[in-house]
Amino acid sequence: MSTVTQVEIPEVRPRSVKLVSEKAYQAGCSMLILSQKVEPKQPTLPDINTIRKAIPPHCFKPSTLRSLSYVVRDGLMAAALAYGAFTFIPTVYDPIYRTLLWTAYGFLQGLVFVGIWILAHECGHGAFSVHRDLNDFVGWVLHSFLLVPFFSWKFSHARHHRFTGHMQKDMAFVPKTTPSYFIQKLGKSLSSFIDAEVLEDAPLVNLIRLLGQQLGGFQIYLLMNATAGDDSMQNKDAKWWRRSHFDPFSGVFRPQEALYVLISDLGLALVAAGLYYTSLALDWQTVFLLYGVPYIWVNHWLVAITYLHHTHQDIPHYDGERWTFVAGALATVDRDFGFIGRHIFHGIIDTHVVHHLFSRIPFYHAEEATKAIKPLLGELYHSDERSFMGQLWETSIACQYVEMDPKDPGVMRWAH
Numbered sequence: 383m384s385t386v387t388q389v390e391i392p393e394v395r396p397r398s399v400k401l402v403s404e405k406a407y408q409a410g411c412s413m414l415i416l417s418q419k420v421e422p423k424q425p426t427l428p429d430i431n432t433i434r435k436a437i438p439p440h441c442f443k444p445s446t447l448r449s450l451s452y453v454v455r456d457g458l459m460a461a462a463l464a465y466g467a468f469t470f471i472p473t474v475y476d477p478i479y480r481t482l483l484w485t486a487y488g489f490l491q492g493l494v495f496v497g498i499w500i501l502a503h504e505c506g507h508g509a510f511s512v513h514r515d516l517n518d519f520v521g522w523v524l525h526s527f528l529l530v531p532f533f534s535w536k537f538s539h540a541r542h543h544r545f546t547g548h549m550q551k552d553m554a555f556v557p558k559t560t561p562s563y564f565i566q567k568l569g570k571s572l573s574s575f576i577d578a579e580v581l582e583d584a585p586l587v588n589l590i591r592l593l594g595q596q597l598g599g600f601q602i603y604l605l606m607n608a609t610a611g612d613d614s615m616q617n618k619d620a621k622w623w624r625r626s627h628f629d630p631f632s633g634v635f636r637p638q639e640a641l642y643v644l645i646s647d648l649g650l651a652l653v654a655a656g657l658y659y660t661s662l663a664l665d666w667q668t669v670f671l672l673y674g675v676p677y678i679w680v681n682h683w684l685v686a687i688t689y690l691h692h693t694h695q696d697i698p699h700y701d702g703e704r705w706t707f708v709a710g711a712l713a714t715v716d717r718d719f720g721f722i723g724r725h726i727f728h729g730i731i732d733t734h735v736v737h738h739l740f741s742r743i744p745f746y747h748a749e750e751a752t753k754a755i756k757p758l759l760g761e762l763y764h765s766d767e768r769s770f771m772g773q774l775w776e777t778s779i780a781c782q783y784v785e786m787d788p789k790d791p792g793v794m795r796w797a798h
Contacts, residue, residue, distance in 0.1 A: 427708050428758060433739055437754045441747040446511035448746065449504065452728070453520065456497045463491045464672055472668075484671050491672075492679025493726050498524050499680060500728045500745070506536040507543075507741040526649030528680060531604065533642035534627040538607075538634055541614065543741050546692070547710030549699050549784075549794060550613035554603070555692045557699060557794070558783040583779055592778050597678070599685040603627075607634055613702075686774055687727075690717055691734045693781045695796050696764055704792025711738040716752070716765040717773070731770070735763060 467487040474480040504510040505521030518533075525532035542553035549556060602608045607615070607625040615625070620633020628647055630640035661669040694715045700706075714735050717723075723731040730737070733748035736755060743751050756763050766773065784794040 427706070427712070427762065430708055430739070433708070433755055433758060436758045437736075437740070437743075437751045441743050441751045441754075442740070443747075444509055444511050444742075444744040446513065446516065449501070449510045449744065450520075453498075453501055453524070456494060456501065460491065460494045460498065463487060463494060467491075468668070468672060484675070488671065488675030489679060491676035492683065493722060495528060495676050495680045496683045497726050497728055499528055499530070499684065500730050502528075502530070502532065503539075503730070504728075504745060506532070506539060509742045509744045522645070522649055526646075526653050529650055529653060529677065531627050531643070531646035531650060533639070533646045534635070535604075535646075537636075537639050537642070538610075538627065543738060544707075545611070545614070545705075545710065546738055547699050547713035548611060548705045549701050550611045551702070552710075553607075553610045553614050555609050555689055556611045556614075557693070557781070557796070559785070559794070560783055588775070588779050592775070595689070595778075596682045596685055599689075600681045607632075683727075686770075687731055690770065690773060690777060691715060691731075693777050694764065694766060695777075695780055698787070699784055699794040701792045701794065708739070711735070712759070712762050712764070714738050714764070716763075717770055718765075718767045719770045723770075735765075 467484070471480060471483045471487065474483060501510070502521045502524035505517040505524070508514065508517055510517045510520060521536070522532040525535065538553050541551070545551035545553070549559075599608075603610075604627040606622060607627070615633045616636050617624075617633035624631070624633050626632050627634060628643070628650075630643040630647075631637075632643070635643060657669060657673060691714050697713050697715055699713065700709055712735065716733060716735050717731050719727065719731045723729065728745045729748055730745065733745070733752045736743060736748055736752045737745075739755070740751070780798075781796045783797055785797045787793045787795045
């Protein structure tokens with residue numbers, strides 16, 4: 383019996399001790415993981431060449447004939463709308479019906495004008511054709527028709543693409559780092575009655591902010607280089623009145639670009655003269671209805687499109703040390719505007735991410751290129767298919783200024 387007892391004791395004790403030690407080890411590991419609060423690892427950005435290889439080579443090749451066909455198509459639509467409005471609407475006797483018809487015309491012609499604007503945008507990027515002179519000529523004609531200084535815009539827009547998402551060097555819609563001056567002043571004056579943070583989300587305040595942005599945003603950008611980064615100027619000592627896209631010696635441009643700015647101004651002068659003499663032949667009211675109202679719509683759509691491409695709660699911005707070209711290009715978002723976005727606006731709303739990665743891809747290949755890179759990018763690709771106009775309102779409330787992310791140095795995120 384003593385022999386049996388000696389055998390049983392060493393077999394039982396080690397098993398008991400081993401079981402207890404495993405449980406303690408597992409519990410200790412769990413507590414260690416909880417105490418360390420390990421954050422999920424950020425996805426690694428692919429390099430630009432890796433992304434390029436995912437896209438079929440033919441997507442990078444523009445067709446001059448195909449691009450010109452869109453110019454003809456959009457030009458014919460604009461001409462048909464203008465001719466129909468000019469010949470038919472004035473014959474409508476009832477003033478209410480006549481007003482409704484002019485309103486419908488202004489909206490529809492504004493959509494077509496945006497399509498023409500985007501074709502000039504293709505020219506500015508060199509995506510219209512492989513012929514640089516043709517790109518410049520077509521772009522200058524189309525943008526001048528819409529009172530846009532083509533070469534001036536082309537130069538600053540190229541720098542926007544070069545430094546997208548860069549808090550200091552981007553040229554468009556660089557977010558504020560504090561609440562707007564208007565909100566701060568209004569908050570101080572009403573501090574006895576209402577909290578400034580509540581005021582930021584007030585519908586009336588948001589409406590005023592949006593109206594100013596949508597009605598005058600593009601003109602203020604052209605005149606004063608508004609919403610550009612503090613380090614985006616070519617001449618950093620230029621005063622605020624020397625930051626215009628119409629000034630050949632503006633701080634926005636390099637000295638060798640001055641001649642092209644003058645050519646842009648010449649195009650605007652020719653169109654302005656044409657509008658003036660047309661108003662003498664007809665009357666200024668008719669010219670305003672035929673051209674002025676669609677022009678207002680064009681600027682609204684352009685500001686809305688650019689704003690919503692670069693403003694989203696999930697989209698970061700970067701300081702100079704953290705920024706890279708790929709990080710900035712991926713800090714954009716594709717949105718959806720249905721038939722109008724795909725067929726009238728030439729897909730610019732739906733395929734903006736790939737456009738920022740490779741701006742020379744023609745718009746008619748951008749959808750295929752987008753589908754090709756989405757599996758590679760995974761969660762790095764951002765899109766939002768909610769109502770485009772609804773998101774204009776929501777984004778204006780939710781995205782007012784950015785703050786440094788304490789968990790991710792060099793990354794700026796929208797304040798909540």
